[in-house]
Amino acid sequence: MTDTIDRRALLTxxxxxxxxxxxxxxxxxxxxxxxxxSMMEIPKDAPKVAMLIYPKMVALDLIGPxxxxxxxxxxxxxVWKDKTPVSTDVRIPFTxxxxxxxxxxxxxxxxxxxxxxxxxxxxNDLDVCAFLADRGSxxxxxxxxxxxxxxxxxxxxxxxxxxxxxxxxxxxxPLMGARHxxxxxxxxxxxxxxxxxxxxxxxxxxxxxxMRGEEAARRAQLIIEYSPEPPFANGTPREAxxxxxxxxxxxxxxxxxxxxxxxxxxxxxxxx
Amino acid sequence: MTDTIDRRALLTxxxxxxxxxxxxxxxxxxxxxxxxxSMMEIPKDAPKVAMLIYPKMVALDLIGPxxxxxxxxxxxxxVWKDKTPVSTDVRIPFTxxxxxxxxxxxxxxxxxxxxxxxxxxxxNDLDVCAFLADRGSxxxxxxxxxxxxxxxxxxxxxxxxxxxxxxxxxxxxPLMGARHxxxxxxxxxxxxxxxxxxxxxxxxxxxxxxMRGEEAARRAQLIIEYSPEPPFANGTPREAxxxxxxxxxxxxxxxxxxxxxxxxxxxxxxxx
Numbered sequence: 001m002t003d004t005i006d007r008r009a010l011l012t013x014x015x016x017x018x019x020x021x022x023x024x025x026x027x028x029x030x031x032x033x034x035x036x037x038s039m040m041e042i043p044k045d046a047p048k049v050a051m052l053i054y055p056k057m058v059a060l061d062l063i064g065p066x067x068x069x070x071x072x073x074x075x076x077x078x079v080w081k082d083k084t085p086v087s088t089d090v091r092i093p094f095t096x097x098x099x100x101x102x103x104x105x106x107x108x109x110x111x112x113x114x115x116x117x118x119x120x121x122x123x124n125d126l127d128v129c130a131f132l133a134d135r136g137s138x139x140x141x142x143x144x145x146x147x148x149x150x151x152x153x154x155x156x157x158x159x160x161x162x163x164x165x166x167x168x169x170x171x172x173x174p175l176m177g178a179r180h181x182x183x184x185x186x187x188x189x190x191x192x193x194x195x196x197x198x199x200x201x202x203x204x205x206x207x208x209x210x211m212r213g214e215e216a217a218r219r220a221q222l223i224i225e226y227s228p229e230p231p232f233a234n235g236t237p238r239e240a241x242x243x244x245x246x247x248x249x250x251x252x253x254x255x256x257x258x259x260x261x262x263x264x265x266x267x268x269x270x271x272x
Numbered sequence: 273m274t275d276t277i278d279r280r281a282l283l284t285x286x287x288x289x290x291x292x293x294x295x296x297x298x299x300x301x302x303x304x305x306x307x308x309x310s311m312m313e314i315p316k317d318a319p320k321v322a323m324l325i326y327p328k329m330v331a332l333d334l335i336g337p338x339x340x341x342x343x344x345x346x347x348x349x350x351v352w353k354d355k356t357p358v359s360t361d362v363r364i365p366f367t368x369x370x371x372x373x374x375x376x377x378x379x380x381x382x383x384x385x386x387x388x389x390x391x392x393x394x395x396n397d398l399d400v401c402a403f404l405a406d407r408g409s410x411x412x413x414x415x416x417x418x419x420x421x422x423x424x425x426x427x428x429x430x431x432x433x434x435x436x437x438x439x440x441x442x443x444x445x446p447l448m449g450a451r452h453x454x455x456x457x458x459x460x461x462x463x464x465x466x467x468x469x470x471x472x473x474x475x476x477x478x479x480x481x482x483m484r485g486e487e488a489a490r491r492a493q494l495i496i497e498y499s500p501e502p503p504f505a506n507g508t509p510r511e512a513x514x515x516x517x518x519x520x521x522x523x524x525x526x527x528x529x530x531x532x533x534x535x536x537x538x539x540x541x542x543x544x
Contacts, residue, residue: 032526060496063335066362067469076362090338090348095401098336101472145498167497184501196497197339198473206503218506222516224332225468227507228500229456232477234490244494254304
């Protein structure tokens with residue numbers, strides 16, 4: 001079963017990659033399929049990307065960046081403690097392709113998505129924090145989107161760095177030694193953090209440009225037709241206005257309260 | 273296993289929904305969990321949304337809209353011929369929650385995502401087209417994103433309608449009786465179609481506003497922090513410029529050629 005899926009997935013990936021690579025035209029049907037198979041192969045020197053997955057995560061936090069990384073032909077792996085499927089907000093389970101033990105010691109990109117109470121669980125999980133601290137200490141890029149910023153901060157990876165996170169909890173970053181910068185994508189040396197959920201697309205294209213140059217990132221942007229037209233100006237607290245923000249925060253009190261307790265505990269562990 | 277995942281998923285969903293619903297604050301830990309469980313329940317009168325999934329589809333085409341629909345507490349089901357996992361571009365398999373037979377006859381929303389060669393397979397698959405034509409004939413909304421527009425067109429659902437699709441293949445829509453309108457989200461009566469990949473987020477918020485009112489859509493937009501800041505102006509052919517567009521189209525010739533053959537065959541079936 002797994003083999004079947006992987007082979008199918010290869011074909012799909014090939015189809016997408018064909019759109020971004022310099023390849024001749026294929027009039028012949030079989031040649032097209034063959035071409036796609038070869039195009040989907042990850043180059044041997046592809047950057048190694050480890051994306052943390054965990055129970056109660058937000059799917060779009062992962063899929064946005066993962067789509068861009070896949071188009072860039074990076075070697076993308078989903079990493080968790082074990083290969084039990086983890087739950088997501090949209091009820092599609094995700095399964096790790098590597099356990100913590102299987103994950104390479106030296107990564108090009110370490111990435112952590114967000115996930116409300118799943119985030120709090122990870123912040124309080126010393127095994128998760130130890131894994132991230134270890135890989136993050138050597139990774140070329142340490143990155144996050146949404147509440148994932150709280151997790152890498154709890155692992156000590158944002159101590160002394162500018163960073164951002166999902167707006168309702170971004171104020172918790174300083175409890176763990178980070179300086180909160182109110183921008184959608186924040187880069188400080190080899191840390192790159194994104195705001196909430198949909199910021200993952202902006203983050204990934206920005207990182208792609210850093211890693212592969214502007215032209216490659218522009219090609220990926222055209223392939224995913226990323227010229228957004230939000231129906232309303234309502235994606236940030238400033239745009240939404242104080243009433244909607246207060247209402248949203250009021251309803252999140254229980255969750256954000258737990259995140260604060262976890263952030264304070266992490267700050268204590270980190271000696272902040 | 274499925275039960276475990278579902279229960280976990282419920283908790284996550286509850287956490288997300290708590291941010292959008294009018295609920296009191298929960299200081300007590302157990303009450304918070306209990307609250308989330310009850311919040312995640314789909315209301316009995318929730319709109320019924322059937323989202324087609326199929327082998328070699330593009331994950332982000334689905335996950336973008338699905339995130340918004342989940343936040344709106346719609347009853348979202350993934351539908352395919354059977355419950356064999358289907359492959360996606362990012363190599364995360366998706367599994368149907370309903371087969372064609374299990375899918376309700378009367379839907380509020382029928383949605384079809386895109387997927388390069390998977391799209392061509394669906395356009396040529398008379399069983400898929402018959403299923404979509406049947407449900408689409410009664411659905412309150414018939415919708416698509418990316419190359420999914422070609423599939424609903426091949427099923428005869430865009431005959432005489434304004435519509436859009438992924439930019440490299442949008443010119444095929446008229447072969448199946450649709451008028452191509454070069455906009456990111458196009459509504460014509462009860463048809464709503466989106467452009468490529470990332471247009472799914474704009475589409476879903478636009479549809480949410482139509483179905484639940486502007487204020488509900490604005491709340492969802494704030495929750496997913498959708499205030500995009502693309503690093504480059506390169507998401508449309510016009511922005512990318514003729515050279516990049518020509519290069520991309522050249523590399524897609526094999527795929528788009530097959531889509532054209534499928535569109536012409538569908539047009540013939542539809543008497544166009």
